[in-house]
Amino acid sequence: MCRKNIMIKSSLVQTISDNNPHLYQRDVENIVNAILDEITEALARGDRVELRGFGAFSVKNRNPRVGRNPRTGERVEVEEKWVPFFKTGKDLRDRLNAD
Incomplete structure (x- = not known):
């Protein structure tokens, strides 16, 4: 299977925003950043x-x-x-x- 589409963080935020019109895009961006930051911090601790x-x-x-x-x-x-x-x-x- 050949995959040509690439999803970057901004397109992830846009997709989530589009699927949840009751949320502001900046709030979705903050949520995505918080999740990724928490994963990064946990890995940095060795978790x-x-x-x-x-x-x-x-x-x-x-x-x-x-x-x-x-x-x-x-x-x-x-x-x-x-x-x-x-x-x-x-x-x-x-x-x-x-x-």
């Missing part, structure tokens, strides 16, 4: 964020390793880092794979 039916956000540790510069082939030390990880929920997977 897991689970949205039932949608998925779970967590952080995973990547150990230090030796990588290669793709341009020169030179060995490069890559430091340990924490990366965000998202695992889809069953309902989302089922909906994406529905015929």
Whole structure:
């Protein structure tokens, strides 16, 4: 399946506003920002964020390793880092794979 549409935060806010005409767009924007900020803060604390039916956000540790510069082939030390990880929920997977 080829997906060509991209939803960015402003289009998410617009879609929610369009579907809820009783809400002001600036209030919807504040709500979306509050949700995303809270998810970000929870991940920064090392917490897991689970949205039932949608998925779970967590952080995973990547150990230090030796990588290669793709341009020169030179060995490069890559430091340990924490990366965000998202695992889809069953309902989302089922909906994406529905015929």
